[in-house]
Amino acid sequence: MRWFAFNGDADGICSMVQWGLVHGLEGNTVTGVKRDIELLSKIVPESGDEIICMDISLARNHSRARELCERGFKITWFDHHLAGEPIDGLEAHIDTSSNVCTAKIVENFLRVKSDWAQVALHGDGLSVHSTKPEFTELGELLNYNGYGADLDDLHFHPDVLMRLCLESKTPEKFLQTPAFETLKKGFADDMRNVESIKEVDGIYLLPNEAWARRVVGVMAHRINSIGPGPHVIAIDKGHTLQVSLRGDEGIGEICSMFGGGGRATAGGIDALPKEEITALMNEVNSRRSA
Template structure:
């Protein structure tokens, strides 16, 4: 029997898996990718009686491979907040899918583990830009404003790490990043003790500084056109910079 953990490489996917594996530790094969690589089940070769846990990737976009794995006899646990379409009625599929607005997969995982690692759920929710829901989830935890801000920054940085055209563009492979997070039940301690946080922070700041040095090709009152170089930092920063 083999175990596979399949997760979006962004903050929501990472923090969802973090909660599950803190609650239910096991050795698994990690299957992940950059933020926009969501057709991940095609990379899974599970068979009869293997267990596949899927986090934060659309069921609708992975339907054919989900059905392939179910036909092989794999057991699937599926956690996601995106549009799913028709959810297969199969005895080997357990679906925790809720597309309710303003919540990510981290809050579904939080519900599953009974809120035991709520701080990681808050990090993932901040990372998915659901700020109100993140603060709502932490309203009874007696967190200071400084602690909320640290959790938010960590969520932003974990999310930013997943931007890129390929895994080579990222500061950390999401599988490696998960392994670095795994020993920490409390993300605030992770921020204080792990070098990872500072590497992500400095990388984000350096990328944004480079972007701010760009001169517009076209600039009007309504829009600006910028040409970014063919470089890893530009592929990382493009999505974030476009939203500023």
């Protein structure tokens, strides 16, 4: 039996579609929302099984991957995220170059040129490296579908969406399907909801609803493009706030002061107690240009 584990975003889906078009997808598939990375823990192989992983970080699945290799399972890994130490016996096709996505790695491995790899580049925010701008929207919508707190938030289970893409065979044909229309309309509706959210006391506060959990990333990205920030976008979780912070510098540092983390320009705090919002805003405001 073969097992596939793939990220539920555009890149993971396009990687699987390419594999499926060449070799078929007989076996079990394991996937989840985009942020659900530790998928190897959901695989329960039996003797003689093999495992193929697409677009999930080996570093984040390292101990489980090592354990499965030691037990003799054949594992093949395609990815462009952090890998960690090499694992004996694991076949790794991992390239962390900033101009590739997993679907490009899979395309090279299969030696079959595919427009799905072009779609994936757009999905991963690597449009500048794609030769097919006509697939920008499709890449972004497949990527958008993967965002949410859990699978119930998504328009399509990523496995269902992957199989719909596979059935279509080409991105052009998928663009003609009702599934594409559903994604397009879903995104437009979510963005219309976003427009109703205004900044109040320095915060864009979103309700804890599925649409908000789906678009908070896109919204943060768009707000960040209007000025240096720091910008505060938060989902109201009752006693706590799920905070996304964006800006030009020092963002991860601010977040870490409140139990979160991140990079220089993007960060988050999973559960900020509401009584700490004043302290957070004091810190943010001291860094906002007058």
